[in-house]
Amino acid sequence: MDDIILEMKHITKTFPGVRALDDVSLSVRRGEIHAICGENGAGKSTLMKVLSGVYPFGSYEGEIIYDGKPCAFQSIRDSEKTGIVIIHQELALVPMLSIGENMFLGNEQGTKFNIDWNETYGKADQYLKLVGLHENSHTLIKDLGVGKQQLVEIAKALAKDVKLLILDEPTASLNEEDSKHLLDLLLGFKKKGMTSIIISHKINEIAYCADSVTIMRDGAVIREMTKEEGFDEKTIVNAMVGRDLAHRFPQRVPNIGPVVFEVKDWTVYHPTYHDKKVCNDISITLRKGEILGISGLMGAGRTEFAMSLFGHSYGTNITGHTYINGKEVVMKSPKEAIEHKLSYVTEDRKGNGLILPEPITTNTTLSSLYKIVKKGRKITIDRDMEVNEAKKYIKEMGTKCSSHEQIVSNLSGGNQQKVLLGKWLFAEPDILFLDEPTRGIDVGAKYEIYCLMNSIVEKGKSIIMISSEMPELLGMCDRIYVMSEGRIAGELTHEEATQEKILTMILNSEKGRVNLDGRKD
């Protein structure tokens, strides 16, 4: 009865130390919109990368059957030939080229030695009409907003004669209006017989457009639902929740003191789009010995909030007040933040955290080099002291390495995370921001990181933990703030917090915003 266009059978994909996909099977019917949802790190994007040939055939186990034929894609080019086109979350457009040039990039019209520009721009205009974008195809991409760029991506996919369109978080950076336009467009294409797979965090959007939903968690499929069976926001949320939280988190008796850190009316604007508020009037408090969680979906502004607090290392036009132990402080550079005993452990340990080609020692001491200066000398580094300190933190963190001189790029993700944590503990912070501290590391290493966090707060320090993994927040935090679209959508204590409540808060705040926007327009 069902006409299956795509079937993925028993896909298993492992990275060093992590099993990203574990025996995942997925089937998509022709002409439907199939949604895949799940938390960050659930394996959604990995699954789509397997499908589109980003991870070539042979680097995973299992088989892919598309249009009745088994597939062995070696690259994106192979999958595109068969009509599977993926649009990644980070748009792959060249800003300095025009819409037309971008649309036919790698698919140039005319011959190899003579590009037919009339054909290029003529066709581009037709596809733009199809996606409802009223722009001249000579316009440069950099002059378009993100929403319109997303439409160009779709037009580009159409130009490739797409049969199965995969969209990875297409609305993550779009506002409500643009999102709705995009979803309606997909519904329109569906009528014409196109199949789409959409990966999204936004449950209301899935409920709006999807015909069937696959819910993933920890690299495995948890549940599949179809429209015939009936689903709504609530059933999706329920399906996403429901994991055994016991024994995954080390026990701790909270010993919470007075407020040590307070933020009032914190507003931050986007560094390039100066009129976009990334953090909107946020006020929070942090107590001594507390682990405070910040929950929210991708793009809610959590990382941006933490980084802007850490010496204005993100954003422009920052306003608001910060108080440490009741006294107002102004921290305008990471250096000042470190001096005020703040530390920020980045979510992007390779890009923003570690100096990969350097050994553990120099990475450990980088955040406060003056602590290892020889007595009585102003700037001379005491190598022996440095090595001693590095060894101390290797031991304290339980980092597995061949020696303190090991280059950090050769360490596993979990051990890199420990080096990074050690680096920031070396700065002896009172207030520690941990941004996705367990991202991309295996379960065992996660547990060790949790234990370290407990021992940190037992010493009277405070932690603000940002995480996209709700169970982790629920298991570790004394209190959780829920962020949505740059605002605090609510606050929950450890006892009252559940995944349903967090998701509901996010949903409600998004709905509230839609209404507000509607009235404004």
Add this chain to the structure above:
Amino acid sequence: MEGKIEKKSGIRTNAILLALVSVMVLFEILIRAEGKGSLFAPANISNLINQNAYVVILAVGMLLCILTGGNIDLSVGSIVCLVGAVAGTLIVNMGMNIYLAIIICLLFGILLGAWQGYWIAYVRIPPFIVTLAGMLLFRGLANVILNGLTISPFPENYLRLFTSYIPESDNDALQMTVSLSVAGVICILYVISEIASRKDKIRKGYATESSGAMITKTVLICAFAMAFATLLGLHKGLPIVLVWLAVIIFVYGYFTNRTVPGRYFYAMGGNEKAAVLSGIDTNKVLFFAYTNMAFLSAIAALVCCARFNSATPSAGTSYEMDAIGSCFIGGASAYGGSGTVGGAIVGALLMGVLNNGMSILGIDANWQKAVKGLVLLAAVIFDVLSKKRRKND
């Protein structure tokens, strides 16, 4: 000498040192076969030092720029010319006190560097563009000052500062004695510091190399120093410019290897974002790199004026390329974050020996250039391939 830098690029520096030695031996054989004397003739060794002093000075400054992220400074040669022109005008034409003139020249160099550094570090205009502009601007200004003419000769007391020998005496025996005793003192100091560091390590319980290896190393280094001193002693004694070089090498070697601000250069080149989040003001680091480069260029200018006894409109032409080449031959990464002062100096010496050896052999100047180009490429290819191999292991 433990620690990150030696460990990381130790193999590389040793390899380039080995290349230097083999090139020297090769030239020695060729030169002897042609019956044109010897590369190791005392006069030639002295000549090698005087000829290449400027490259060594510039390579040290260029290394700091390259460390910040593979950034280069193209204006070096033009700054050498411009500062030389100012020095010539002040000292020769105006007859100013030479020490005052030297201070003015150095300050002027710092000013030129600060000008470029500001645009590079705080406005973040790509260094390539700023220093390309500087290259044209400063060369033009120099020619305006010189009016297209050469200024010479410089007074005797100025020349003595950079081109004389220690001791300033014609007595051969005295020259040898002074030369050997200076080397002797340095050797003794070296041995003492090695022993002290070893004792300190043992006391604190750190790993030390075997005593046999240490003795071999020390004996080799001392023997080399004494042999070198003997050669210098046979020809007028220690060139004074060698003393200046030693000071510069020591200061910058220590700075990059042992100090907090020195560490910032490696951090910035390794991962600038991580460096910023670690509280490092990378703008300041970049500003310092370019200001310092111009400062060292000014020193090189003073040395060159003395060596050629003139300030000419064409002085310093393509010096930037010699400096950049030395750093890359010496193992600095083209993306920044790794490289040592020692490596840059060995690189400079290798270039110098190539020049000198080929000149003695009477090889055409155009061919010399071609050979230098191939050597530079070969050095970088070697670097890239050895890194790849290490990754695959």
